Amino acid sequence: MSASPTPAPYIEPWLRGTYSELPAAARAVLHALDLALDDLTHSTAGLTGAELHSQPLGLTSVAFHLRHIARSADRLLSYAEGKQLSAEQLASLKSEQSGEESLAELLAEVEASFSSAAERVRILAAADLNIARSVGRKQFPTSIGGALIHVADHTQRHAGQVVTTAKLLKALRS
Numbered sequence: 001m002s003a004s005p006t007p008a009p010y011i012e013p014w015l016r017g018t019y020s021e022l023p024a025a026a027r028a029v030l031h032a033l034d035l036a037l038d039d040l041t042h043s044t045a046g047l048t049g050a051e052l053h054s055q056p057l058g059l060t061s062v063a064f065h066l067r068h069i070a071r072s073a074d075r076l077l078s079y080a081e082g083k084q085l086s087a088e089q090l091a092s093l094k095s096e097q098s099g100e101e102s103l104a105e106l107l108a109e110v111e112a113s114f115s116s117a118a119e120r121v122r123i124l125a126a127a128d129l130n131i132a133r134s135v136g137r138k139q140f141p142t143s144i145g146g147a148l149i150h151v152a153d154h155t156q157r158h159a160g161q162v163v164t165t166a167k168l169l170k171a172l173r174s
Helices: 024-044 049-053 062-080 087-094 103-124 144-172
Strands: 132-135 140-143
Touching: 024 062, 024 103, 024 144, 049 062, 049 103, 062 087, 062 103, 062 132, 062 144, 103 144, 132 144, 140 144
Parallel strands: none
Antiparallel strands: 132 140
């Protein structure tokens, strides 16, 4: 009987040497998105459709967080680009609370969103991050850099909620 190979140790995205051609702030945003995708994929593996859409102990569903992660990155990058939200983005925002997508569909939406975000972050990386931008109908002040950093922060916040809720769902099985 041969021994199983030892799995390679997990190396966090920021230690992988990726995106070295980008300035530090843009690189950090992309590393945060990579880490979130790793965490989301790993933590949701094996969840059933019912678990994905359930609200254990009144918590927000994993499905909502996955939808929100994908769609909020798009909205925040629009603000970083100096745009206001389109009618399509506003409709997408309103639809985040409901849906019956499968885990594969939701993770595909996150992956597509992050792929688009990476292209947009690469373009914004060349800009002066202190250029003023505004957010929302009330035009709250921020900057290109502030919006970019919030993409990373907001994504990580919701990824953490997915990880925690998925752990709870798996624990409730037993």
